[in-house]
Amino acid sequence: MNYLFLLYDDEDAWDAMEEAKRNDIFGSYMAYTEALKKSNAHVAGAPLNHSREGKRIRQAGVQDGPFADGKEQLGGFYLVDVKDLDEALEWAARCPCASYGYVEVRPAWNVEQ
């Protein structure tokens, strides 16, 4: 089963963060990604640039980011391949983002079946 982890956090806090702490978080993500890969659960994943660099497009036209007025913004994602929702939640709880923001876990459609 594929699950998408959507990582929400305070992106302005990240910008204002001191170097050492940022390195810690960076190291934590590297380690987390590695652990996913070693368990053959990793499909894809990437951190995202600040939402102010984002664009939204629909029929009415294009809108510049940032989008939501909430403090927490989508800051990255993982696509994982695991047995079931329990395992997905287990992995999501290990994601560094769960410690300071939140991780939304969404089952993905299996389009090929």
Add this chain to the structure above:
Amino acid sequence: MSDARAAADETARTSYGRLLAWLSSRTRDVAAAEDALADAFNAALETWPERGIPQSPEAWLLTTARRKLIDNARRQKTRADNIPALTLAAEEAEAAISNNSPFPDERLKLLFICAHPAIDETIRTPLMLQTVLGLDAAKIASAFLVSPNAMSGRLVRAKRKIKSAHIPFETADKEDLAPRLTAVLEAIYASYGAGWNDTSGSESQRSGLAGEAIYLARLLTKLLPDEPEGWGLLALMLLAEARTNARCTDGQYIPLREQDTNLWNLDMIKYGETALATAWRLGEPGPFQIEAAIQSAHVSSMLYKKNVTEDLVLLYERLVELAPTIGACVGYAGALASASKAEDALKCLDGLDARRTEKYQPFWAVRAHILSVLNQTDDAAEAYDRAIGLAQDNAARKFLLEKKSAL
């Protein structure tokens, strides 16, 4: 209104399990007993503010609940055969109450039902927390990292199983008791461990279920005072819990050797040591007693500056012999490493099945430590990464990141 709510809350906290155990051991239907009890609590919130809190809130709830049970049984004709039993039960309850004697404590039966072999292992602990302590499914779900909907569904199915499989509400014979008791103990211990990593590297994240687990173990030692493993489990949790406040300060994980013992709860330690002594006196060592003895050794090494490295190796050796769980094997390796036997420690870890260790965070933390002692820096860094990637809280990540950069 607030008085009535407070009285209902208080009765719920202290008597929920006893009321439910009593009702369900007579109806053999946990779900129906729960519904009736919930109705009774609602009725209490409606009636008590107007008519005052009854003299014996427990008795009031029990009487109301069994009336609801009979009503519900009448409404559903399928359970009509239950009515005579229920009426008898009600009379028995009223007799007990009017004698002013407490109604019998049937929670032991409930504990054994929850850990019955027919009940799926993963749902035993949640079932215990819900039936004996009245915890709601959402709280249990988050402690076990399961979605609240899924947890509710699993609990409902487990209760249906108790009913459909006719799991008897009698306490098992002595011979049957031993394996069942182990299951009960394991389920209680699982609620202690739920939501916080059992690793030496990340003991900071707590679920708030530790108090519930200790309550259940105390209950068990009260109901089965001659079972040494019950006392062992109680001692183990008390000795670990006593150090909670010293484990993490300002988001920083503090390993045992660096903890400020002034932050330890010495009363709890004393209580734990007494429980362990009670267990030993019964003269039948078991895994929980050995684990408690390990905690006790850690405590005295810090409080009385005793050198316990050799004791720990021996205790873990015995533990692995009695119960070769992955946790025990990793603990044994850690003890060997502390006793300057890093090579043996590594051999011990290498001997474990990779499928069992793949996602077991403490394995990687201990392995990283051992490799760094052996100056195998690259492998150690890789193992630290694995441990960091599997950690569930920032304190643990930070601690391990520092260890890694010190390589």
